[in-house]
Amino acid sequence: MSDSTVSTPKWGSTEMLPLPGRFNGAVRELAAKRFAATGARWKDVVFERQFDLFSLADARAVEQEALDSGYRFDFSATVSLESEPDKYKRPDREATSFAAGSSADGRKQVGVGDNVIRKSATVTGPVALISKIEQVMGYLADGIPEGTIAVIDDSGGTLTAPIIEGFAGVICLGGTVRSHLGILAREYDVPTLMNCKIDTLSDGDVVEIEVTAAPPAADAYETGDTGHARIWLIGNEG
Amino acid sequence: MAELNYRSLLETNSYLRNLSDTTYWLCITRTVQESKLFPMNPYMLLSYLNSFYRLPTLLREIDAATPAEELGDRAREVSLKVDTVNAAWGMPAFYLIGREMLMNWGLLRPGDAVEDVVDVLDFSRRFNLAYHRNDGHITNKEFGDRSQFLPERTLQVFEADLHGVKPGDRLHAAATKLVAQLSQYAFLAHCECRIGLHNSGPYNFGENRQLVVRDFFELTEGDYPWLDGIATRLPFANLTIPIVFSDTNFHLMDDWASFEAEPSYDAANIAAVGLYTSDALSDGYIPVGMDNAETLAETMEQYREILNEATADLWKRIATWTREQMIDAGALVYSSVGKDFAHLAGTYRQEDWLSLDDRVQRFKPLMNDEYGRDNLGEMVGLLGFPHQKTNEYGMARYSGLNQNMLTGIPYSVLTDDDFAPTVGDRLSGSSSLPAKNGLWTTTAGRIDLDEYNQRAKGFTPAVLRGANRYRDEEWVKWHHGSPAADELYRLAQRGSRNLEGRGSSLRRADLPANGASDADR
Numbered sequence: 013m014s015d016s017t018v019s020t021p022k023w024g025s026t027e028m029l030p031l032p033g034r035f036n037g038a039v040r041e042l043a044a045k046r047f048a049a050t051g052a053r054w055k056d057v058v059f060e061r062q063f064d065l066f067s068l069a070d071a072r073a074v075e076q077e078a079l080d081s082g083y084r085f086d087f088s089a090t091v092s093l094e095s096e097p098d099k100y101k102r103p104d105r106e107a108t109s110f111a112a113g114s115s116a117d118g119r120k121q122v123g124v125g126d127n128v129i130r131k132s133a134t135v136t137g138p139v140a141l142i143s144k145i146e147q148v149m150g151y152l153a154d155g156i157p158e159g160t161i162a163v164i165d166d167s168g169g170t171l172t173a174p175i176i177e178g179f180a181g182v183i184c185l186g187g188t189v190r191s192h193l194g195i196l197a198r199e200y201d202v203p204t205l206m207n208c209k210i211d212t213l214s215d216g217d218v219v220e221i222e223v224t225a226a227p228p229a230a231d232a233y234e235t236g237d238t239g240h241a242r243i244w245l246i247g248n249e250g
Numbered sequence: 251m252a253e254l255n256y257r258s259l260l261e262t263n264s265y266l267r268n269l270s271d272t273t274y275w276l277c278i279t280r281t282v283q284e285s286k287l288f289p290m291n292p293y294m295l296l297s298y299l300n301s302f303y304r305l306p307t308l309l310r311e312i313d314a315a316t317p318a319e320e321l322g323d324r325a326r327e328v329s330l331k332v333d334t335v336n337a338a339w340g341m342p343a344f345y346l347i348g349r350e351m352l353m354n355w356g357l358l359r360p361g362d363a364v365e366d367v368v369d370v371l372d373f374s375r376r377f378n379l380a381y382h383r384n385d386g387h388i389t390n391k392e393f394g395d396r397s398q399f400l401p402e403r404t405l406q407v408f409e410a411d412l413h414g415v416k417p418g419d420r421l422h423a424a425a426t427k428l429v430a431q432l433s434q435y436a437f438l439a440h441c442e443c444r445i446g447l448h449n450s451g452p453y454n455f456g457e458n459r460q461l462v463v464r465d466f467f468e469l470t471e472g473d474y475p476w477l478d479g480i481a482t483r484l485p486f487a488n489l490t491i492p493i494v495f496s497d498t499n500f501h502l503m504d505d506w507a508s509f510e511a512e513p514s515y516d517a518a519n520i521a522a523v524g525l526y527t528s529d530a531l532s533d534g535y536i537p538v539g540m541d542n543a544e545t546l547a548e549t550m551e552q553y554r555e556i557l558n559e560a561t562a563d564l565w566k567r568i569a570t571w572t573r574e575q576m577i578d579a580g581a582l583v584y585s586s587v588g589k590d591f592a593h594l595a596g597t598y599r600q601e602d603w604l605s606l607d608d609r610v611q612r613f614k615p616l617m618n619d620e621y622g623r624d625n626l627g628e629m630v631g632l633l634g635f636p637h638q639k640t641n642e643y644g645m646a647r648y649s650g651l652n653q654n655m656l657t658g659i660p661y662s663v664l665t666d667d668d669f670a671p672t673v674g675d676r677l678s679g680s681s682s683l684p685a686k687n688g689l690w691t692t693t694a695g696r697i698d699l700d701e702y703n704q705r706a707k708g709f710t711p712a713v714l715r716g717a718n719r720y721r722d723e724e725w726v727k728w729h730h731g732s733p734a735a736d737e738l739y740r741l742a743q744r745g746s747r748n749l750e751g752r753g754s755s756l757r758r759a760d761l762p763a764n765g766a767s768d769a770d771r
Contacts, residue, residue, distance in 0.1 A: 019356065020636070021636050021637040021639070022641075023639040023640060023641055023642060023652065024635075024636025024637055024638075024639045025636060025639070026636060027628050027634050027635065027636070028628060028632050028634040029624040029625075029627065029628050029632070029634070030624075031620050031621050031624050031625075032621065032624050032625040032628045032634075035616055035621055035625070036354055036355060036625070036635075039355040039356065039357070039616075040354075040355060040356040043355060043356040043357050044356055047356075053668055054359065054668050054669070054670075055362075055667070055668050055669050055670045056670075058357070058358065058359070058362050058669075058670045059362075059670050059672075059673055059674055060670070062357065062609065063612065065357055066355070066357055066612065067612055068611065068612040068614075068615065070612075071612055071613055071614065071615040071616050072615045074615070074616060075615045075616060075618070085618040085619060085620035085621070086619060086620040086623070087618075087619045087620070088284040088285070088286070088289065088290070088291070088619040088620075088622075088623060089284075089285060089286060089287060089288055089289040089290070089573070089576070089619060090286055090287070091287075091289065091571070091572070091573045091576060092289055092573055092618070092619045095572065095573045096573070096618075099618060100618075100619070129514060129515075129516070130513075130514065143286055144286075145287070145569050148565075149569070152562065164286075165286070166284065166285055166286035166287075167284060167285075168284065168285035168286070168287070168288070168290065168437070168442045169434060169437050169438075169442070170285055170287045170288060170437055170438050170441075170442045170565075170568075171285065171286040171287040173287075173434055173435075173437070173438045173561055173565050174561050174562045174565045176434065177430065186284060187280075188279070188280055190279060190280055190508055190510075191280060192437055192442065192444060195433060195444075195447075195508070196430070196433055196434055196437070198514075198515050199429055199430035199433045199434070200430045200434075201426075201430075201517060227514055230501070230502060230510055233278070233279050233280075234278065234279065
């Protein structure tokens with residue numbers, strides 16, 4: 013059956029990110045091959061024979077091909093890494109995204125972020141790096157040490173849902189002031205910096221967060237004018 | 251059912267392009283949402299597909315029982331979960347994003363499902379026109395990121411009855427803490443997404459004050475199976491907290507029902523608060539604990555304590571879920587953003603809205619966290635799908651680039667015939683979550699689904715019965731003080747502490763003991 017529709021759209025190129033390019037390209041190629049093999053008109057295949065075009069087994073094969081090539085996926089939810097450890101890269105806690113800056117008055121700038129609520133004074137305290145359900149369970153059982161500043165690489169609020177109001181401050185390594193955690197920080201009035209870039213921090217490091225900084229302007233995430241609140245390393249309680 | 255002609259396609263494509271631009275703006279002002287607890291991006295992608303396959307069939311049944319414009323009338327009168335973020339923006343956006351995914355995979359062409367696209371967007375447009383009838387715009391974005399759908403008769407009751415507060419008051423503390431707890435809990439109950447929260451306004455309350463109406467939905471047993479047995483001491487599923495702020499300008503209330511203010515949101519600027527509930531069975535807003543400031547503070551403290559306990563209970567339940575259960579729950583929360591239309595129409599079935607379609611299940615093995623994150627970012631941020639590019643002269647709104655998030659329907663469907671007009675109406679699906687066993691919490695009590703549907707089918711709020719439906723504020727302008735106008739206003743004044751029976755002629759200066767400016771009343 014003749015088909016005048018071309019499979020590559022005019023003006024298009026390929027996806028910019030590698031895994032979407034790989035997976036989507038594989039699905040497109042398979043679907044085109046399967047359709048050609050039907051010899052039928054598109055309208056008789058697209059829904060009526062949709063499982064012939066692409067099936068659960070096909071999806072499994074696309075994933076397996078990537079895994080067989082040695083590819084391992086980034087994880088975001090801890091449940092993904094824990095339930096399918098062979099599919100995911102191990103977390104790399106040592107990666108830094110901020111080059112430590114100037115030292116003055118015994119303190120060194122170790123990061124920047126976007127302030128959610130402008131306060132009258134900075135907040136200082138020991139940091140706790142939180143990324144696992146078990147840690148939250150522990151805080152639920154034992155309570156949160158006074159003055160703790162949580163370092164959370166989760167711009168959502170649900171991982172720390174039952175304990176968020178117990179922190180003296182929050183350093184969030186993602187999101188924006190409009191993200192869920194930003195919204196919750198505002199509601200609970202917890203001094204919080206979002207979208208933070210930090211040098212390596214360890215549990216017990218005492219930091220000062222500049223929650224006296226102005227929050228980003230309404231168009232800051234379009235213009236890129238972000239990262240004006242500073243984080244300083246004061247010392248280590250450990 | 252869709253009427254396919256040049257006019258209907260022009261209207262559909264115009265609506266689609268506006269939604270595309272607005273959604274792009276909303277997305278680029280956030281980073282890609284991630285959560286350590288929920289695999290959010292994978293579940294979001296699956297939810298879009300679920301919407302694409304199921305929504306047309308479900309909306310056609312609803313529309314036949316209760317037309318979309320009537321549903322918009324309902325949503326304009328009280329706080330319902332079919333609101334700005336869920337129904338006005340999310341429902342059509344999720345449906346169309348699912349279409350983009352399938353098109354990018356080569357499993358759909360832009361002319362396919364054309365009848366579905368036209369029907370879904372026609373429903374959506376009619377709902378939005380009625381929902382936004384009082385401000386005359388179709389989206390918050392079109393209105394300059396503002397949301398003013400409530401009529402004067404309701405706002406007057408709020409202004410007269412809200413209790414004034416000052417920082418340090420028992421009620422100020424109780425309200426601030428309850429709002430925080432509600433926000434936290436609503437995010438958790440909705441698998442990290444924002445659709446359990448809603449904000450509207452601002453409304454001018456005079457003396458440099460603005461009212462923002464804050465809503466929290468589905469707080470205890472209802473459609474979500476994971477809320478069975480959670481927060482059952484809470485008597486209502488939905489709570490509305492109107493808040494008056496002093497010296498704060500809410501300059502943005504976007505189509506995700508999020509706000510920004512100058513100076514930024516600060517509880518110290520809260521001047522007055524109230525508490526109400528409403529749902530598909532309520533005849534207007536019902537005041538909750540509004541008799542006096544002490545009773546309201548006590549009620550808020552009690553609800554806060556219930557929800558604090560519920561947050562821990564629910565968090566522990568969710569923490570035991572498998573990855574697939576988390577993905578199914580999140581996908582179903584997202585793809586069911588329009589489910590309360592079915593509650594309003596009395597057509598709700600659990601398997602319609604809380605099942606992941608078989609046609610969607612086949613894509614699950616693709617949905618690892620990285621693909622979820624990057625494919626979503628590619629599709630709604632970078633607009634990097636090959637087919638999202640337009641000709642090289644193009645400059646889209648907001649980005650200035652030759653790319654659009656959502657793909658229009660080619661007008662050639664009017665002359666070509668090699669496309670399939672609908673995905674079909676045979677729905678088959680499943681979920682890895684435990685089945686729902688609990689009751690539904692409504693303003694008519696805790697009832698089973700049959701009773702809920704039965705009650706909904708026979709119910710029209712009094713302010714929408716007969717001629718009342720068409721008595722808008724242009725009519726009130728010329729008929730205030732008439733028996734018909736007084737009767738209309740008295741319906742909204744039922745249960746009001748200060749305005750019961752006062753009728754339609756009141757202006758701000760006439761309001762008895764303006765609660766929003768007098769903490770002691």
